Amino acid sequence: MAAARTLRIGLIPGDGIGREVIPAGRRILESLPSSLNLKFSFVDLDAGYETFQKTGTALPDKTVDILKKECDGALFGAVSSPSTKVAGYSSPIVALRKKLDLYANVRPVKTTAGNSNGKPIDLVIVRENTEDLYVKEERTIEGPNGKVAEAIKRISEHASFRISNIAGEIALRRQNIRSASPATSTRDQAMVTITHKSNVLSQTDGLFRETARRALAAEKFSSVFVEEQIVDSMVYKLFRQPEFYDVIVAPNLYGDILSDGAAALVGSLGLVPSANVGDGFAIGEPCHGSAPDIEGQGISNPIATIRSVALMLEFLGEEKAAAQIYAAVDGNLDAAQFLTPDMGGKATTQQVLDDVLKRL
Amino acid sequence: MAAARTLRIGLIPGDGIGREVIPAGRRILESLPSSLNLKFSFVDLDAGYETFQKTGTALPDKTVDILKKECDGALFGAVSSPSTKVAGYSSPIVALRKKLDLYANVRPVKTTAGNSNGKPIDLVIVRENTEDLYVKEERTIEGPNGKVAEAIKRISEHASFRISNIAGEIALRRQNIRSASPATSTRDQAMVTITHKSNVLSQTDGLFRETARRALAAEKFSSVFVEEQIVDSMVYKLFRQPEFYDVIVAPNLYGDILSDGAAALVGSLGLVPSANVGDGFAIGEPCHGSAPDIEGQGISNPIATIRSVALMLEFLGEEKAAAQIYAAVDGNLDAAQFLTPDMGGKATTQQVLDDVLKRL
Numbered sequence A, B: 001m002a003a004a005r006t007l008r009i010g011l012i013p014g015d016g017i018g019r020e021v022i023p024a025g026r027r028i029l030e031s032l033p034s035s036l037n038l039k040f041s042f043v044d045l046d047a048g049y050e051t052f053q054k055t056g057t058a059l060p061d062k063t064v065d066i067l068k069k070e071c072d073g074a075l076f077g078a079v080s081s082p083s084t085k086v087a088g089y090s091s092p093i094v095a096l097r098k099k100l101d102l103y104a105n106v107r108p109v110k111t112t113a114g115n116s117n118g119k120p121i122d123l124v125i126v127r128e129n130t131e132d133l134y135v136k137e138e139r140t141i142e143g144p145n146g147k148v149a150e151a152i153k154r155i156s157e158h159a160s161f162r163i164s165n166i167a168g169e170i171a172l173r174r175q176n177i178r179s180a181s182p183a184t185s186t187r188d189q190a191m192v193t194i195t196h197k198s199n200v201l202s203q204t205d206g207l208f209r210e211t212a213r214r215a216l217a218a219e220k221f222s223s224v225f226v227e228e229q230i231v232d233s234m235v236y237k238l239f240r241q242p243e244f245y246d247v248i249v250a251p252n253l254y255g256d257i258l259s260d261g262a263a264a265l266v267g268s269l270g271l272v273p274s275a276n277v278g279d280g281f282a283i284g285e286p287c288h289g290s291a292p293d294i295e296g297q298g299i300s301n302p303i304a305t306i307r308s309v310a311l312m313l314e315f316l317g318e319e320k321a322a323a324q325i326y327a328a329v330d331g332n333l334d335a336a337q338f339l340t341p342d343m344g345g346k347a348t349t350q351q352v353l354d355d356v357l358k359r360l
């Protein structure tokens, strides 16, 4: 038997329920069947609003250094946003995405057999993760009628090309997985939907649109059907016929909004994972926030984090391990015996974790 | 009896089904009960993509001049967006909003007794209509890695204040209408939800948030409950508990996206009206587009336009006429005998119009 592959994973719980779900993610990795021949080592790392309050920075250099030098991947929990403006504070996850050039934010949204009220949804939002309004270049001037603030929305050909390319690759990969079990699949052809607002933003979103079209016209994507939607119409269609969509590629901010919208369709943000993906590195991150309203009660839903663990592994090349985790989660959801309160159940974080571990 | 008030209304059908629904709107105005003591005169005005193709401009100066000099209000249909970039073309409705300083885009979304699958929705999105990314200040440079395009997102204290102020006034007006028929109302207190993304855009969206808070803290709004939501979370909540919301105030682009999302909740964009409102002027505009797929078949839903007629009248001070139109539309929807195909029915535009006229 070949030597086990060892992966070093940074654990960044952050604030609030991040500290309840990241340990669950770690347990999943530690409990993977030995037949997968994978070993993990872990390093605890700081980031978040509490870190900011203690140290004056929400993302210590040490965290970034260790991720860069030692780690193969990471899990990120959630961060609190201060309820009023706090000088010097700025979101550590946004900074991390840029510092590690994690250019794709991949957010699959999927119903399981037991967890769909009617329409089976199986789509993935591929969100550009480094530019758009997230460059955070802002300024404020005092005008004759009061303050005027401006922010830059930046869209580059380079970033639009690589995000569209990875969207195409994800569409092909999903197509391959479907071909392997045609009986359970309802989709014939891979599809990528390009989202933009080029009817208003002809240069920026126009560039995104054109570049996406060009990237997806490559020979390797000839089996992928490519279409587009204006972002407002995309939200409308997402709610009217979510079962129609496969891969949706979008600039940063639209991707942020669309993925929360898609999460609403499957019943709870507590189910939706994400991965921040760069070349050879991935950070798994549940889509939910720090949820101060339920913090400390032991009832936060660990599913989004557990699926994020799988997604991270997928992008680190461990598709088999990922598939086993997804299947265990689907088993838990379909049985519907151990569900946290956001899903209408009464189970604790620990009970859901135990049930998933049992199925692994 | 006092002399009738005469209102001069500009009719701008635009493209596609705009040309089918605007005539229906005109018929409604012509058929209002004489007891309302209102008279109308009309002037046909050009704008849209077809106008652009004929004349080289999508919004002729003449249209703007006549609206400014002669009209009390207007009805705008829809415009087509070209499917690829066309040099010199730019959306006439966006230009019109700015040229006439129609600073508020008011979009009520409401279920009727017969047209709700469970949750009664009765909310209104109040969208800032003059700035944000819609200033359309863009530039493109050639960088070492290809093109880079930038757009300005501009948020001013002035525009944020007046949009928040009108949102507060709309909340109070809705409160008054509810007090008049407490039996049918399920809401106790007026509420305004401020939408922003100040966790990323601390200066621009931060300014919107602070200014909205300040505007809504005015003594006259002391009976209004004020809360806020980050835009991604707003989309999520809008889908999870739409019945919770009353008035949602948002910068231009978020308002655009949120109103399409809200429209999906009531089943069809063909039901949702809007008014572009300035001081003493209002343009009624259905939220749907030019719908090239159903153009010319006589089956476009006139309800969004008919409700936009009512909304326009409301902002021209004719609340009684507005209430009668709303009631006739609710009657048509609740009876569900004459519905267009987007609503699952088989009726034509004309049949729906006739049914509403009968109930007026």
Ligand SMILES: CC(C)[C@H](C(=O)O)[C@@H](O)C(=O)O
Residues within 6 Å of the ligand: A091, A093, A094, A256, A287, B199, B200, B232
């Ligand atoms: C917390 C916030 C900065 C973040 C974002 O906007 O990217 C979050 O909404 C997300 O989607 O991960």
Ligand SMILES: CC(C)[C@H](C(=O)O)[C@@H](O)C(=O)O
Residues within 6 Å of the ligand: A199, A200, A232, B091, B093, B094, B256, B287
């Ligand atoms: C057609 C387009 C420019 C317009 C907008 O974005 O405002 C439309 O989506 C709307 O909502 O009226």
